[in-house]
Amino acid sequence: MKTKIFKPEKRAVLLQGDQAVVEGALAAGVEFFAGYPITPASEIAEGFARELPKIGGKFLQMEDEIAGMAAVVGASLAGKKSITATSGPGFALKQENLGFATMVEAPLVVVNVQRVGPSTGLPTSPSQGDLMQTRWGRNGDQEIIALAPASVAESYELTIKAVNLSEKFRQPVVLLLDEVIGHLREKIYLNDSEEIEIINRKRPTADQDPKSYLPYQQTDDLIPPMADYGSGFKYHTSGLFHDQSGFPDGKKETAKLMQDRLHNKLHNNLEQIIFYQKDIRNDDRVAVLSYGSTARTAISAVNTGRKDNLKAGWFKLQTVWPFAEREVAKLAAQVETIIVPELNQGQLIREVERAVAGQARVLGINSYAGELIKPEAIRDLMEEVL
Amino acid sequence: MNRYEIRLSGAGGQGMILAGKILAEAGVMVDNLNISQSQSYGPESRGGASRSEIVFDEDQIDFPKVIKPDLLVCLTQESFDQYGSDLKSYGVIIVDSRIDISAVRQEFKDNVYQLNILDLAARKIGEEISANMIVLGVISRIIQNKIPVEFIKKAIIEKVPPETIDINMEAFDLGFDLKLDKRSYIYGRI
Numbered sequence: 001m002k003t004k005i006f007k008p009e010k011r012a013v014l015l016q017g018d019q020a021v022v023e024g025a026l027a028a029g030v031e032f033f034a035g036y037p038i039t040p041a042s043e044i045a046e047g048f049a050r051e052l053p054k055i056g057g058k059f060l061q062m063e064d065e066i067a068g069m070a071a072v073v074g075a076s077l078a079g080k081k082s083i084t085a086t087s088g089p090g091f092a093l094k095q096e097n098l099g100f101a102t103m104v105e106a107p108l109v110v111v112n113v114q115r116v117g118p119s120t121g122l123p124t125s126p127s128q129g130d131l132m133q134t135r136w137g138r139n140g141d142q143e144i145i146a147l148a149p150a151s152v153a154e155s156y157e158l159t160i161k162a163v164n165l166s167e168k169f170r171q172p173v174v175l176l177l178d179e180v181i182g183h184l185r186e187k188i189y190l191n192d193s194e195e196i197e198i199i200n201r202k203r204p205t206a207d208q209d210p211k212s213y214l215p216y217q218q219t220d221d222l223i224p225p226m227a228d229y230g231s232g233f234k235y236h237t238s239g240l241f242h243d244q245s246g247f248p249d250g251k252k253e254t255a256k257l258m259q260d261r262l263h264n265k266l267h268n269n270l271e272q273i274i275f276y277q278k279d280i281r282n283d284d285r286v287a288v289l290s291y292g293s294t295a296r297t298a299i300s301a302v303n304t305g306r307k308d309n310l311k312a313g314w315f316k317l318q319t320v321w322p323f324a325e326r327e328v329a330k331l332a333a334q335v336e337t338i339i340v341p342e343l344n345q346g347q348l349i350r351e352v353e354r355a356v357a358g359q360a361r362v363l364g365i366n367s368y369a370g371e372l373i374k375p376e377a378i379r380d381l382m383e384e385v386l
Numbered sequence: 387m388n389r390y391e392i393r394l395s396g397a398g399g400q401g402m403i404l405a406g407k408i409l410a411e412a413g414v415m416v417d418n419l420n421i422s423q424s425q426s427y428g429p430e431s432r433g434g435a436s437r438s439e440i441v442f443d444e445d446q447i448d449f450p451k452v453i454k455p456d457l458l459v460c461l462t463q464e465s466f467d468q469y470g471s472d473l474k475s476y477g478v479i480i481v482d483s484r485i486d487i488s489a490v491r492q493e494f495k496d497n498v499y500q501l502n503i504l505d506l507a508a509r510k511i512g513e514e515i516s517a518n519m520i521v522l523g524v525i526s527r528i529i530q531n532k533i534p535v536e537f538i539k540k541a542i543i544e545k546v547p548p549e550t551i552d553i554n555m556e557a558f559d560l561g562f563d564l565k566l567d568k569r570s571y572i573y574g575r576i
Contacts, residue, residue, distance in 0.1 A: 014414045124426070124427055124428060183424060184424050186421060296449050296450050299448045300449035372451060375453065
């Protein structure tokens with residue numbers, strides 16, 4: 001079955017962020033979606049409902065977000081690249097099975113188009129309030145990868161990267177949009193599919209005897225080859241700590257070995273996971289550090305400020321988790337002040353302060369009632385500190 | 387073209403978001419023009435405030451929403467009261483005739499054009515819901531040196547249900563031919 005159905009046209013297209021997620025996922029080889037529609041992520045479900053049947057893929061609207069998440073884990077174990085999409089209230093419901101996916105190492109992508117919370121909050125307004133929920137929303141000590149696009153074009157590109165990372169590391173990946181990016185329409189030129197690198201999960205080799213297959217084998221790269229359910233390999237998946245065979249094993253050594261492997265399979269490869277963009281000149285004294293829609297505000301404020309000779313630059317995180325600690329520490333050694341605009345009461349700033357460790361002054365600008373931060377607000381603060 | 391910002395505001399169900407989408411689609415047809423189109427609305431499908439914003443720029447569009455509109459359309463009193471004083475000094479405000487504009491800021495008095503958009507839609511087209519196409523006609527005339535009229539017409543044909551193309555085009559033409567009688571020279575500055 002062919003998975004790449006999007007034939008990029010030479011002419012430009014007007015695409016919504018949510019639609020770009022669908023196109024990106026299809027280009028990356030996603031064949032399964034299960035979920036429950038919710039503003040401002042419903043357009044993602046609609047897009048998959050329209051497109052997946054055309055390529056022999058499956059779209060399932062489940063009874064709720066919990067079931068949607070469970071179905072996605074199942075489809076992933078059955079060998080399909082799988083995705084679900086939701087917003088804050090649904091993301092809360094998905095946490096338990098997202099933890100399960102981490103434990104059984106099911107590659108999949110969860111899209112969260114953020115709206116203002118808590119609870120059902122403001123359904124049609126943007127927020128970045130789920131940043132910490134993405135990192136710590138589940139029980140137990142665990143890693144997560146989360147990418148955050150700042151434009152429609154980036155929604156396309158980072159969805160492909162999210163699918164690739166999930167496949168490469170056997171790891172659930174969260175794609176964090178917000179209402180502005182999800183609903184924004186922009187003119188974009190989609191990549192030629194030949195240029196897109198597509199990563200598929202490592203499977204057992206052809207000569208692997210199903211009887212001796214270890215689904216959670218301790219390999220050198222810490223990523224066990226994954227057999228598709230239904231392909232002749234019978235194995236057990238469990239949310240309990242398990243040994244290489246997949247069966248529960250409560251021994252402390254087993255639990256430690258597995259915890260270390262889940263952590264190190266990502267932390268040994270941070271350079272493949274942490275993406276960012278920056279424009280910091282040697283003599284810049286202020287940096288605005290942001291992600292998602294606030295990065296648009298930040299870049300606008302910096303670019304207009306530079307026309308008036310403000311010594312300011314910008315640093316945009318594309319990967320928000322794992323946090324780019326080393327890069328931010330380096331940035332702090334370069335500038336005097338780091339401004340962190342956020343659509344919440346201050347979440348990313350805690351990570352920034354931790355990484356900066358006193359090397360630079362860190363100041364937040366916060367908007368948490370559903371409005372984007374205006375470039376003017378950042379401009380004013382830049383002028384104040386310069 | 388330098389950055390040009392349009393804000394369309396009204397009530398949910400008046401089609402301001404569709405009008406914004408059509409302007410954005412028309413903009414896509416212009417080479418080397420970047421477009422960001424966004425909207426703001428409440429959870430209800432009719433009623434409540436609704437706003438659609440379009441930004442055109444030949445340069446990269448950093449901030450994707452309107453900072454200060456060049457062109458503002460208000461179809462309800464609520465939207466005029468909320469947005470009527472947020473405009474570039476040389477901007478244009480198109481306001482429906484039913485709206486009380488006595489509270490307009492002194493500096494914007496000459497920027498306001500009151501047109502009987504909703505009445506025309508109801509009386510001449512027979513559907514008040516066509517008001518958004520009249521608005522598109524008005525805008526199309528104002529920005530014709532930036533986005534060719536035929537591109538906007540083409541976008542309408544692509545975006546509206548096929549059986550409604552005729553009535554929508556009729557409303558568009560009606561809007562296009564409306565006289566901005568107060569200061570027609572303004573076309574030169576927009």
